[in-house]
Structure formats: C-alpha cells, structure tokens
Amino acid sequence: MIVQVAIPSPLYALFDYELISDIDPIGCRVKVSFGRQNLVGVVLKVIEQSEYKKLKNAELLDTTPIFTEDLLKLGQWIAEYYHAPIGLVFRMMLPQKLRKSELYERSSETYLTLSDDFPIWLEENKNKKARVMLVEQLAEHVPIERSQFCELFGNFKAHEKALMADGVVFHVEQYPKVWDASVQHFPILPYVLNDEQQKAVDAITLERFSVSLLEGVTGSGKTAVYLELVKRVLGKGQQVLILVPEIGLTPQFIERVKNILNIPFVVVHSEVNEHQKLQAWEAAKYHTVPLVIGTRSALFTPFDRLGMIIIDEEHDGSYRQRDTVRYSAHDAAIQRAHLLKIPLILGSATPILETLHNVERERYQLLSLNERAKGQIPNWQIIDMNESMIMDGISIELLNAIEATIERKEQVIIYINRRGYSPVLMCEVCGWVPECKACEYRLTVYRKSHSLRCHHCGHSEILVNKCPSCNNALLKMHGQGTERIEKALQDAFPKANVIRFDRDQLKNKTAFENAVKDVIVGNVDIIIGTQMIAKGHDFDKVTLVGMVDIDGILYSSDFRAEEKLAQTLMQVSGRSGRDVSHGQVVIQTHFPEHPLFTELPQQGYAKFARNLLEQRQHFEFPPYEYQALFQVEGRNEQETLKAFEGLMQSLDCRDFLVGITPIYPNSLSKRQNYYRFYVVLQSKSRKALHRLVHYLMQSAANHLPSQIRHFCEIDPWDFD
Numbered sequence: 001m002i003v004q005v006a007i008p009s010p011l012y013a014l015f016d017y018e019l020i021s022d023i024d025p026i027g028c029r030v031k032v033s034f035g036r037q038n039l040v041g042v043v044l045k046v047i048e049q050s051e052y053k054k055l056k057n058a059e060l061l062d063t064t065p066i067f068t069e070d071l072l073k074l075g076q077w078i079a080e081y082y083h084a085p086i087g088l089v090f091r092m093m094l095p096q097k098l099r100k101s102e103l104y105e106r107s108s109e110t111y112l113t114l115s116d117d118f119p120i121w122l123e124e125n126k127n128k129k130a131r132v133m134l135v136e137q138l139a140e141h142v143p144i145e146r147s148q149f150c151e152l153f154g155n156f157k158a159h160e161k162a163l164m165a166d167g168v169v170f171h172v173e174q175y176p177k178v179w180d181a182s183v184q185h186f187p188i189l190p191y192v193l194n195d196e197q198q199k200a201v202d203a204i205t206l207e208r209f210s211v212s213l214l215e216g217v218t219g220s221g222k223t224a225v226y227l228e229l230v231k232r233v234l235g236k237g238q239q240v241l242i243l244v245p246e247i248g249l250t251p252q253f254i255e256r257v258k259n260i261l262n263i264p265f266v267v268v269h270s271e272v273n274e275h276q277k278l279q280a281w282e283a284a285k286y287h288t289v290p291l292v293i294g295t296r297s298a299l300f301t302p303f304d305r306l307g308m309i310i311i312d313e314e315h316d317g318s319y320r321q322r323d324t325v326r327y328s329a330h331d332a333a334i335q336r337a338h339l340l341k342i343p344l345i346l347g348s349a350t351p352i353l354e355t356l357h358n359v360e361r362e363r364y365q366l367l368s369l370n371e372r373a374k375g376q377i378p379n380w381q382i383i384d385m386n387e388s389m390i391m392d393g394i395s396i397e398l399l400n401a402i403e404a405t406i407e408r409k410e411q412v413i414i415y416i417n418r419r420g421y422s423p424v425l426m427c428e429v430c431g432w433v434p435e436c437k438a439c440e441y442r443l444t445v446y447r448k449s450h451s452l453r454c455h456h457c458g459h460s461e462i463l464v465n466k467c468p469s470c471n472n473a474l475l476k477m478h479g480q481g482t483e484r485i486e487k488a489l490q491d492a493f494p495k496a497n498v499i500r501f502d503r504d505q506l507k508n509k510t511a512f513e514n515a516v517k518d519v520i521v522g523n524v525d526i527i528i529g530t531q532m533i534a535k536g537h538d539f540d541k542v543t544l545v546g547m548v549d550i551d552g553i554l555y556s557s558d559f560r561a562e563e564k565l566a567q568t569l570m571q572v573s574g575r576s577g578r579d580v581s582h583g584q585v586v587i588q589t590h591f592p593e594h595p596l597f598t599e600l601p602q603q604g605y606a607k608f609a610r611n612l613l614e615q616r617q618h619f620e621f622p623p624y625e626y627q628a629l630f631q632v633e634g635r636n637e638q639e640t641l642k643a644f645e646g647l648m649q650s651l652d653c654r655d656f657l658v659g660i661t662p663i664y665p666n667s668l669s670k671r672q673n674y675y676r677f678y679v680v681l682q683s684k685s686r687k688a689l690h691r692l693v694h695y696l697m698q699s700a701a702n703h704l705p706s707q708i709r710h711f712c713e714i715d716p717w718d719f720d
Helices: 069-081 086-092 118-124 129-141 146-152 156-165 195-202 222-235 247-261 274-285 296-300 329-340 353-360 396-407 482-492 509-521 551-555 561-573 605-619 637-650 686-703
Strands: 002-006 015-019 029-034 037-047 057-060 109-114 169-174 210-216 239-243 265-268 291-294 306-312 343-348 365-369 379-384 411-415 424-427 444-446 451-453 460-462 475-478 498-501 526-529 542-547 584-589 626-634 664-671 674-683 709-714
Touching: 002 029, 002 086, 015 029, 015 037, 037 069, 037 086, 069 086, 069 329, 109 129, 109 146, 118 129, 129 146, 129 156, 146 156, 156 169, 195 222, 195 365, 210 222, 210 353, 222 239, 222 247, 222 306, 222 343, 222 365, 239 296, 247 291, 247 509, 265 274, 274 291, 291 296, 296 329, 306 329, 329 343, 353 605, 379 396, 396 411, 396 482, 396 542, 396 584, 482 498, 482 526, 498 509, 542 561, 551 561, 561 584, 561 605, 626 637, 626 686, 637 674, 637 686, 674 686, 686 709
Parallel strands: 015 057, 210 343, 210 365, 239 291, 239 306, 265 291, 306 343, 379 584, 411 526, 411 542, 498 526, 542 584
Antiparallel strands: 002 015, 002 037, 029 037, 029 057, 109 169, 424 475, 444 451, 451 460, 626 674, 626 709, 664 674
16 A cells, blocks of 8 residues: 655655555554655555655554544644644654654553462461461452552562462563543542632533633632542543643642542653653553643643543743744644544633633633632732842842741742843953853853853853953852842841752752642742742742842833733732732832733733733734744854845745734844844734745745755744
8 A cells, every 4th residue: 555654854745655554554653764764654644646656665663553533633733734844743742762663562561460279378378477468468459560569568579489489479461451430439529619610610511622711810729620620521431631831830730639539640741751651651542541641742642532631821831832843732732622522621810812812702711710719819019129229139128028927937939030140240341241152142150050051052161250351350240040049038047948949959850849848848938939930839838929130021022021921920929828818929120110010910910911902902913913933043144144035035925915024133143053033924814824834934945045944933922
C-alpha cells in the first residue's frame, strides 16, 4: 500500500512511501529513509496512487495506532492553523521514547501470586516467622502488583528469592487493569459547596461540547468545583485532563486530589523523566488511571474515554509555546474538546480579554464565584515612590507593615519579577554597562556567585571589579532583583526566616516542593519571589503581600501591557488573607494616579477588564481583529534586514484585506547571535489573515536565503 507520512523536518508536506502491512497503519509510526537519515514518521493517510513512480519503503513500528483519532485530527489542525511543519507537530506530540525507531510494546506489570498448595508450605515452615507472615499477608491480597506489595511490606524483597525458590510465590506478567468506576468509593468530602459553587457544578452538561469560564476571585474555591466535576465525570466511567500552567502549581493541587478524591492519577510535566512520561501515556491510553494532571504537553496524552478538560489559571502565558511549533495549548485544548464533544472548563480570577469577549458573544458560558470561600478580599495600599523614603528599593511604609506582620506571627510575600541581585551594573565614570555579546542585552549581577548572567541565552561571566573600558573601580549596581531584596530584608529583620522563590534558588521540583512545605508549616516568615509565587498557591498564614518594582511593564509598547499587569496585581494580591479577615497588599509605584492603581482595587478585575475591552474595540485591537506575527532571524544584521525588505516588496497583497505594519526590530533585537525583525499582520477576517500568512510563508521559503530563518506566530501574545 502507499502511505503518506508526516516526517519530523521543517517541511510542510506529507511524503509518500510504500508500506507492506495487513493492518490499517493510520496513526502508527514508521521508520523511513529521508535524505541521508533514518527518521520516525507518522502515517496520516493511505492513498491509491502516488504522483511519484519510484517510492522508498517504510517499516511499520507499531501493531496498533499510537495516536487516537482525535489526536490525529488535532495534530493536523495545529499544523494548519499555526502554519507549522506537520511532521514537527506530530513529533512534539509523542513521548521522547516513542520518537526512536524502536518497536513499541505495551509495558506489563509484575504481579505476585501463590501456589495452590501454599497452606501446606505454611504448615511445614512455621519456624520461618517473617516469611510465614509475608505469605499470609500475600494470601489476602493476591494477585497484587509487586511494587505495591513492596510498599506495604518493605521486608518482602529480602525474602522474595527464597520464597520463589520454595515454589510458593510466583511472578506473573499482566497488563494493569482498567480503572473501574463502579468499585470506586469517594471519601466524604471535607467541605460543603456554597451556593455559587453548587450552581457552577450543576451548570455543566456532560457528554456534549461546551466551553465554560469559571471566573472567581482568588480564594473563591475554584478547586472545589473542579474536584466535584471530576467526581461526576469519573462516575460515568470517563477520564479527566487537568492542565496547569507550571509544575510549581502541582504539589498543593496533587495533595488535595490525594486527600479528597483518593483515586489513581498520573502527573506529566518537564521534571518527570522519560520512563515516567511513557508510563503516564500508557496509563491514560489504556484507562488504568482516570485522571491526568499536567502542564502544556499533557494536552497530547491519548485517552481511552476522555470526558472533560479543565484549564486552571487559563490566563497564564505558559500555555503558549514559542519555539519550534508555536501554538497555544489553551486554544488547542478547546479544539480537542470540540472534536470529542466534551465540556471544557476555563478557570481564572483574571481571565484573558479574548475569553471575556467570547462570554459576551455567548460562545462561552459564564460561571461566577464572587465570594471567597474563606477569608476576606485584602485591602490595597498604594505607595508613591516619588514621595516615600526608600531603603534598598523598599519603602518605609512596606518595612513597617512587614515588621507588624512578623510580630503577629504571620507571613509576608514580597513579589519582584526580577531574578538576580541587580539588573544593571554601570561605570559611573564612562557609563560602561556589561552586555551579552550573543544577545546585546545587559547582563544581570549575581552577587552571591560573583557573576554576570544573561537571562536570554544563559551566558555567564565573572563579575568584574574594575571597568574594562576606563579601568575605574567606580562600578554601581542599579535596580533590584530577588537576591538584592532578600539581602535587604535579611539585614532589616535578622531574626526572620527568609526564603527566595525563583528559578535560580529552586532549580528542580524537589527543591520547590520542600520550599512550599516550609511555608505551609510556618517555618518561613518572609517569602520573596518572582512569578513563581503569583500562581495559585494557598498559603493560609500569609496576610501581607508587598509588590516591588512593578512599573517596568507600563513602559512597554505591548497593547496587552495593562491587561498583563492587572492580572499580576490581582493574582499576587490574592495570596494575602486567604484564611483571615485582615489581608493587606502594599504596592510600590512611581505612577500612583494610573487607573491600574486607582480603579482596579475599587472596581475589581471583571469590570476593569471590560473597560479594557472597550478600549481594544475603539483601537481595533484583538479580540476585535485578528493578528499574526511574521519574523525573520539571521546572523548578519544588514543582510537579514535587506532580505526581509526585499521579500515584503515582492509581495502582491492587494487582494487580501489585511493590514501589514512596517518592519520593526524586536525589542530584544539580537538574541543568541541572531538579529531579529518582524511585521504584524492584522485583519477583521480570520480567513483573509490565514490566506496571506500562507502566501507569505510560501514566498519566504522560495525567496529568503537558506541562512535566514523565518516563522509565523498566530494570535501572538507579545512581540519580544
């Protein structure tokens, strides 16, 4: 037969191969020769005839399809909608182990069982007390997964060989059993849903497509609604996928799932090793677990009977992938729910304006949680940094509030979205500032490690003591990062326990989980952190949140700047007072009259966001029009710009009804030794926009020199 295969290459076509197979190969992997390489592709079509006379052979690697029908359709939708190479899309959707040209066989589990005459063995071996006890216990559980029995009885491994040599214990290889909803007994829930939560749960109709926005103030109990919905879906024998933006959100959420639902589930994120990812993939595909919790890539998990998708913190930018295949997991999840005809829940205290626009158009259902489940909405205090007395970037008002909070034995969060000690090192004599040669961007000072680092490419060098330009030692550090604020607060409050939450300090999942536990049990007085602490954490003892150095985003040319800062302000402030009535938020700014600081705390996010929507409509920005970004990157600045200008001048765009901006350098114009330029395409018609993007991508492939890279981003989130 002739098959069309998606090959993992930066090309946009399917490739024809000859395949000998007695099964339907659609959705299976094949090993193919492509150029000088052997690659693993995915069969998407079987055709009667090829336009090519001589075809290479493909080797089938699977006996059953790796991709479910909905994932096959989803992958093709992503490739088409985001104008991405189809082979790279399907490669992205595979676990790492299945990207290799190896035959796949489903993993089996080792189960323990006993011989029929084990009672006789018990009689004859009464003096071997430890082994007798193990056999008696095993008799109550058989057949049982070996690893599970070892967890229950840690001494089993020491006696296993002897018991097998006696012929009383046997290993049996079996596939894990399909999870059976009929035998699941959920424990009594530790909470009772309030009226708003119950109304939200009852509004979701299962087994048909719908998108619902669960819009609730921080601390309003969205998680309780999620878990109640999970129970209902699982009761019908179906499965649930819950997406979270980052692994940092999973520890507390997982703890709640364990304690409240008491069901088997798997977790998928970047810190999970490849073997565990494949195990999770199999567990969902063969329905041995009913629930998958994961970050962006978990969207591509195959399910036997997926019944609901939940996207927590739906506003978060982490759902957007901005390399190789540029796509939104948020929007792709909606497409998958549509393909499967199942409900999808978007949860957020600060939904994106596109979601609110869809609510206004009645495409999405709105479910509101307006009251905190416990605690009160915190009070905001705006500090004018033009008037206040400042010590190491912290106002005297904030220092006083921290002191009062610590004296009450309560906890403080200080939010600053800058890592390192200082963002700028400058020579006071000649003005020299150290820059990354690969990115032409200033290097961040790290005082503890005595280094300078680039946050864009990872380059690091030793912190100098003298200016290499004029040889003076008058080097001054300007601005604050998490490391500098940490030192300032340790100096101001030497008896307080201070912890720093950022990627430099908490480099893996274990370190993060341990830090979260320390906060929860009360071993920490002051938490300093970046975006890591802004997302979903429920720290009951936190009653004060201070926000430092947040004005930077207001200088941005990004039309989404106010939306993003409003979301950050509401999310971070929502960490305060979740279990008490005296939560406080202190915000430092040089623009105290800005509507973000005068209107947002008074109106709340929902009304403020709807005012932003009116502005977007007036200025004809998304979601009222549609955008795409087209970008080129090259190692030679002038050559890249000249080639881009030549490409744009060669286009005939008169029939497309699409506006095109002039060519701009990115705000970070050089990154990892590539100079970067872009244009933005905008139209009232999504169809017209995609037609022009397709034309532009084809023209670029034909006209741009091979050393110049190009890509497009549909519905871009920012333009850096």
